[in-house]
Amino acid sequence: MRLYPGKIPIISAEIIGILTEAGDIEVADASESQLDVQAVLKEYLRRDRDLSEEAKDYLSRRGMSYSSFGKAKKMIAQQQDFGVGDDAITYIIQQIIMAFENSNNIEEIYADDQTLTVKIRGVLRKHMDVEEELDNEVRDRIKNLEEGTRTWEVEYEKVMDSIKRKRGLE
Numbered sequence: 135m136r137l138y139p140g141k142i143p144i145i146s147a148e149i150i151g152i153l154t155e156a157g158d159i160e161v162a163d164a165s166e167s168q169l170d171v172q173a174v175l176k177e178y179l180r181r182d183r184d185l186s187e188e189a190k191d192y193l194s195r196r197g198m199s200y201s202s203f204g205k206a207k208k209m210i211a212q213q214q215d216f217g218v219g220d221d222a223i224t225y226i227i228q229q230i231i232m233a234f235e236n237s238n239n240i241e242e243i244y245a246d247d248q249t250l251t252v253k254i255r256g257v258l259r260k261h262m263d264v265e266e267e268l269d270n271e272v273r274d275r276i277k278n279l280e281e282g283t284r285t286w287e288v289e290y291e292k293v294m295d296s297i298k299r300k301r302g303l304e
Contacts, residue, residue: 135222135262137179140302146171148257149230158245158253159234166239174229182218185211223262227254268297 146168153159161167189207193200204219211218217225231250234240243250272293279286 135259136265137175137182137222137226137258137262138264138298138303139176139179141261142172142175143168145175145257145261148261149254152253152257153245153250156245156253158249159243160241162239162241167237170233170237170239171230174226174233178222178226178229181216185214185216185218223255223258226258227251230254264301264303268294268303271297 149171150159150161150164150167154161154164159167185207188210189203192198192206192210193202198206208218211221217223227250231247231254234243234250245253272290275293276286276289279289
């Protein structure tokens with residue numbers, strides 16, 4: 135799962151919309167409340183990029199191969215109490231709920247944290263779990279090429295970039 139910068143406004147609007155329609159929160163200003171959620175999501179992306187750089191530096195300092203990148207990033211994330219991988223959505227949800235509690239744009243929170251978590255998780259999963267869908271679409275478009283060849287790999291990347299641009303994912 136991955137959070138795409140182009141999806142941030144859509145995700146924030148949907149989260150605020152679902153929670154206000156259900157009566158789980160009351161907002162003073164919906165657009166400002168959406169900006170609060172966007173700030174959380176953008177900060178997550180910024181910290182994730184910083185964490186990736188720290189993991190690269192860690193590997194470089196220790197002369198380790200890039201194949202250990204995932205483990206290094208996860209280790210550093212745990213040290214910083216930051217959610218990556220499977221823990222990313224849970225971490226983001228916690229940050230959004232804390233933002234709601236501290237926001238001047240959220241008048242009242244009527245639902246408990248568990249209710250908010252379930253609803254926010256649904257929105258995040260829907261928008262972050264697009265990798266498999268993208269992969270299937272790319273494979274459908276280049277099915278005339280033999281998988282595993284250099285031509286297939288180059289074309290796969292080109293088509294993937296094109297689809298991501300069209301969908302506003304990057």
